[in-house]
Amino acid sequence: MKAKLFSLLVRTLARSWRIHIEGRIPISPCIVVTWHGEMLPVLATFGPLHSIVLVSPSQDGKILQQLLRDWGHTIVEGSSSRGGKQALEQLVTLAPDNIVLITPDGPRGPAHQSKPGAVITAQRSGVPIVHVRVRAVSVYTFARSWDRFQVPLPFSRITLHISEPVTVDANMTQEETAAEIARMDQRMHQLGAVTC
Helix, strand or coil: CHHHHHHHHHHHHHCCCEEEEECCCCCCCEEEECCHHHHHHHHHHHHHHCCEEEECCCHHHHHHHHHHHHHCCEEEECCCCCCHHHHHHHHHHHHHHCEEEECCCCCCCCCCCCCCHHHHHHHHHCCCEEEEEEEECCEEECCCCCCCCEEECCCCEEEEEECCCECCCCCCCHHHHHHHHHHHHHHHHHHHCCCC
């Protein structure tokens, strides 16, 4: 019941948002990365593309799943701490034919510091990474949450900054992979420096 109510409230709120796209929404298979605290407008925008979304098996993740299904997403359940290996294998299998959404700093942070999952999925599946940042003019921020989770207010003007696809070398060493993860964070921060 709680999940259905949450889904209804968020979808009703999202219908009032005025979303503007800077860049291009990808239409071919890729890994879309966005920070955990900025996910809601991205999930709303990518729902019609029937994206694959990695969701934590936590209680909060279970509540989020109802919203994701109502928006048209397909769910893969797993996180860095629970079911991660199986989830990664699923994403690698699905990625060549789908758009996959990952919050690389989730589910527990630290905020804006990526874990390896998105880069490894891109390496093994052969699809590029697309970075997305969100800027909302009017937003409520849960200041005490680890990710400072953001909920745009009704009728908020929101800009989604979308990067060009970035190809990831499939034959990188462990050190090169770590460097690529750091570069992904840097690209995300650079996108975040762009104002609405």
